[in-house]
Amino acid sequence: MRLPDFAACAAVALVVLLPSASSAADNKITVTDVVGRQVEVKAPVEKVILGEGRQVYFVAALDTDAPFKRVVGWRDDFEKADLDGYKDYIAKYPLIAKLPKFGGSKEGTFDIEQAISLAPDVMIMNVEAKTATDDSKLIEKLAKVGIPVVFIDFRDKPFENTDPSMRLMGKLFGKEARAEEFIAFRNEQIDIVTKRLAAANPPKPVVMIERAAGYSDDCCMSFGNENFGKMVEIAGGINMASKIIPGTFGVVNPEQIIAADPDQVIVTGSNWELYVPGGAWVGVGPGANGPEARRKLSALMERPAFTGVKAVKNKQVHAVWHQFYNSPYQFVAIQAIAKWQHPDLFKDLDPHKTMRTLHERFLPVTYKPGYWASLTDKE
Structure with a gap:
């Protein structure tokens, strides 16, 4: 209660x-x-x-x-x-x-x-x-x-x-029982994605995931074979930086992004107004302003590393809440990424519902949409 x-x-x-x-x-x-x-x-x-x-x-x-x-x-x-x-x-x-x-x-x-x-x-x-x-x-x-x-x-x-x-x-x-309840919920939500991918075995898109895009002028921080890099893979994609970055975190240069010509681009963002006031970062998170997030996401794609790549041409560009990377809520990000990477296979999957259920069952604050955004969003 x-x-x-x-x-x-x-x-x-x-x-x-x-x-x-x-x-x-x-x-x-x-x-x-x-x-x-x-x-x-x-x-x-x-x-x-x-x-x-x-x-x-x-x-x-x-x-x-x-x-x-x-x-x-x-x-x-x-x-x-x-x-x-x-x-x-x-x-x-x-x-x-x-x-x-x-x-x-x-x-x-x-x-x-x-x-x-x-x-x-x-x-x-x-x-x-x-x-x-x-x-x-x-x-x-x-x-x-x-x-x-x-x-x-x-x-x-x-x-x-x-x-x-x-x-x-x-x-x-x-709170051992409560911990096990959370773990079971988390694993159930990941299984929804992994079991369906295993059965369908669809082609895997190449994905560039940029860590804290726009936080600084540097391009581009990314993820290796863990954290968001692994989320991309669990969700049925190929993390283009996995062969470039040997550990969890690292950097890829613009030339490597252009050469990889990724099918999708995902950037992580949050409200970092207290860190970088008025920065180019994408402010996704609870209650975020969707149109403003898309405006900043679009502006980030005008950098030399991304102009002309397949993902930008096809508007397969997304932003996701950075804090999924440092919390036990990664399963929601996996569902959102799976839906971006395989929209037909996961057309009935609703990550918003999963996030709402997480809040209703386990968190004391009310769910507010805004944890991700895409250039193709209409709202």
């Missing part, structure tokens, strides 16, 4: 912001995080620090009734990286504006004294921060004051680590 009114939400948020004198979570369990570390944690945890603000994407899927009840601090990226999503959450939970914020460990701006003062039961870190935490001895420093660190991953190898990360968090939160 979700909290029924603002007063209840405010009361929960206020309790979160006040440090408790003692924890009722006296039982210790040993969990294995996604980098294989054995970590002893009091569980179910009552107070957590989120090493990235966007970790609320999975926290909300577990603690749907009160997504911030355990959160005593978080990194300052959610508002900057997903302004529209942040606005939805702060509208419903206004006191999250008062949650202590941290800088990033990779940037060397993480305040360890502040973290210790909040006395969390655990700190949750993304796996990409592992090198920085090792270099700064952050894990050892926190361990000395009884604060364990666990690593999760929805970004570097999401198709290997999403299910284990959700199970890990379900165990820490005492």
Whole structure:
């Protein structure tokens, strides 16, 4: 059951912001995080620090009734990286504006004294921060004051680590059944795509997927054999950068795009007004302005790397919410991409319905369309 009114939400948020004198979570369990570390944690945890603000994407899927009840601090990226999503959450939970914020460990701006003062039961870190935490001895420093660190991953190898990360968090939160329910839903939605593709075996279009198009003047960041690159392949396409980029993330140059002459172009975008005010990025996300997204998407295709390529000539150009790349919601992006790549095979598939169902079953905020856009859209 979700909290029924603002007063209840405010009361929960206020309790979160006040440090408790003692924890009722006296039982210790040993969990294995996604980098294989054995970590002893009091569980179910009552107070957590989120090493990235966007970790609320999975926290909300577990603690749907009160997504911030355990959160005593978080990194300052959610508002900057997903302004529209942040606005939805702060509208419903206004006191999250008062949650202590941290800088990033990779940037060397993480305040360890502040973290210790909040006395969390655990700190949750993304796996990409592992090198920085090792270099700064952050894990050892926190361990000395009884604060364990666990690593999760929805970004570097999401198709290997999403299910284990959700199970890990379900165990820490005492929400194992809820985690399994989410995992089952996610896998069911992916199976809709993969089983139909396996039966039909259609020709695969060549796809150029550009990471954060328009965020800077550089062209072009892309994905190798993981993350959105793998989403393209799971959805029945050929990721043109998979043979160019050896890992998850990398760069392709304009000449390589022109030579590949892709059948489709997909760019990732979000509302990055706080990062790059007035930038060329495509602002797709919850409640996004469709005509404005298409205008900016069209403008990006005027860059030398894309003028004259097959995808642009045929208007097979799309934008998709960047934050699918760092959340357990990738299955919705896979459905959207499958529908673009194989419109006849998936003409009855409705990714909007899938995203709406995700919100209704697992998330505390109301679904708003706008997570993707295409040059052929009429609305």
